[in-house]
Amino acid sequence: MRDNNSAFVSIGEPLLDVPALRADTPGCETVIHFNNAGCGLLARPVHRAIVEHLDLEARVGGYEASDARAVQVGDFYAAVADLIGSGPGNIAFAASATDAYTRALSSIPFEPGDVILTTRNDFISNQIAFLSLRKRFGIEIVHAADHPDGSGVDVDAMAALMRARRPRLVAATQIPTNSGLVQPVAEIGRHCRELDLMYLVDACQSVGQYPINVDEIGCDFLTATCRKFLRGPRGTGFLYVSDRVLRAGYEPLFIDMYGARWTGPDTYRPVDTAARFEDWEFPYAAVIGSAVATRYALAVGIEPISRRTPELATRLREQLAQIPGVRVLDRGPRPAALVTFDVAGWSPQPFKQAMDHRRINSALSFREFAQFDFADKDITWAMRLSPHYYNTEDEVDAVAGAVAALAASPSAGR
Template identity: 45%
Template sequence: MDINKIRKDTRGLEDGKIFLNNAGSSLMPDLVTDAMIDYLKSEEYSGGYHIANVNADILEEFYDETAKLINAKADNIAFATSATEAYAKALSSIVFKEGDVIITTADDYISNQITFISLHKKLGVKVMRMKNLPDCELDLEDLEHLIKIYHPKLLAVTHIPTNSGLIQNVEAVGKICKKHDILYLVDACQSVGQMVVDVEKIGCDFLTATGRKFLRGPRGTGFLYVSDRILEQEYAPLLLDMRGANWTEYDDYKLFTTAKRFEHWEISYASMLGLKHAIRYANEVGMEPVEKYNRNLSQKLRNNLKDSGFDVWDLGNRLSSIVTFSGPDGDLENIQKVLKENNVYFSVAYKNSALIDFTNKNINGIVRLSPHYFNTIEEIERVSEILERSLK
């Protein structure tokens, strides 16, 4: 992995900032924005229909690159405008009825939790959350217990929560889902792009991801993975359009065979092209070296913060490139002030975005730093020194 080339490929680093908000919205490689601008200029002169037809083969490469990234087939991939849209379409393809049960975790993403509560309010679906062990790992024995009692229709797990560095054991959950023949939905919004994600090893029926975070793609992009068994059983989003089915009779249609049935016909092809280039860039760098490099950066940052006296809130046996912390008295304001003054990019999360986790930790919020493979160890040391001085 040539970090010097990677940094040269990223114009956003030229102004001297230290960018550590990749779990929010990362910096795109130059080729991503250049490709999107060129495509939009072509639309300006020739119209969107013509340019889409001319570039049909190039646009189709999006599905191949995405499949390569997560060890799937192109037919299993659908483009989405966000991970949330992909998640909602996957859920809408499941016919829930009153009394059906969804099992999830205490650490699942806020939007997912709200969606589950909405299903409960509108359809009478019950939402259960499996327990965590003392080390914050998922209690798989409790999961088996819940399955035997409630016979859930769906198990939903966020691979890496947005509010901590925890990596949840999605592969172990996948084995349990297979054993009991339960539908399995994985939110990989924070894991795709920062580490190896293999849908075959996970064993999921659906997997959702965004473009803007660790994949370094544009906002307004994402994708949905749909397994072969789901496609073969003719699952499809509740609200289809002509991208998903062929109108065969006055009152009937025939589903298309691939995961594209989860798309809508109107797509920003400039955005799809940008995401394709971002994913191809990630594939060329390689997720194995990226994961290893990111692990070293985040471990170094966590250790430095702990040594300086900060409270680090990332708990679990496997931790990701999301580092969450606060001052020794719970302070967030001074940390934000110091980071802004030194041109360090970060984000903050408050209790309402991780209600269960932050209640259990007895905290009101955290500062989040999320290094990525274009960051250097020197940047990590510099940020650590800046923060250490702020405590004196």
């Protein structure tokens, strides 16, 4: 890799023009943004597309503006389809990954005694949704064991549970929000296909960071947000729905006039596409902004992004591991760009405030976010830093230096 003063940074081919990408990202001028796992910085074309549509709504009216920009709105579905290897008709817009996830869950006719098979490293909102289903419908939640080597779920053990329990749903989060662990979702998917089991994947932290192909994963549903590594606006996400789910007639519990046709006083018919999972009302400026963000990521190149972003995280982990009082918490052979650690002698909020004071954007994770994982690690909180491809090695070094300085004065954080 060349240093930060060169025009290009390369981890393999093709090259990423990091200075140009930073110039296209206004936030790089004011902060060191290491909270991309929370919300990525908007690129100028994304910001411009959102503002231009809001201006159009102000001039001509909201309905009229969306009619005038129908092509740009429609490109959201085409762009996301290009990103994950599906057809546009398999994509539904959602307000967030959690919104998409609950719409998918609501389409499954759970009955008492049905099993949801999942992992011990799942997203908090997904686990709460499962518990809510258990409370209301009497389902059973089964958590597959982790592999002893720390690489994530034990796929063989999970497959054995699939055969023994015949779950109504298998669910996995590819990258949990509380660590850099990357779960083997394609391996899980192969077993689901062999046993004809329904499979739901949360790709909230992986979309925009790694190549995603829904056929290779073998999922029936896949959910994601647009605000994180995809660098889209807040309040946007999507749901992928497989052809077999659509053909089988699955639909959300509360289907909207956009997703169905009222065919008679006592009948309705869902539309044929994943639009049955959508509602009538959309934040059209954000939809268009998400389409532009997706095209932007595709233009930058998901493959080079998937090499550079985790390598920046690796550089950060290696430096943090050398700091007395800092414990790096991520597991797995090739962790993603979510770097988690704790700092001896510090409480969470004072530590984050000290990072904020240095204009370093970060995030905190707490025990309630990851009951199994944080119990295993015997921690109550962790700091999360998440670089992206537009960050630089100099920024990594500066962030590690800031952590080192803070770790050296733990009395300040009590």
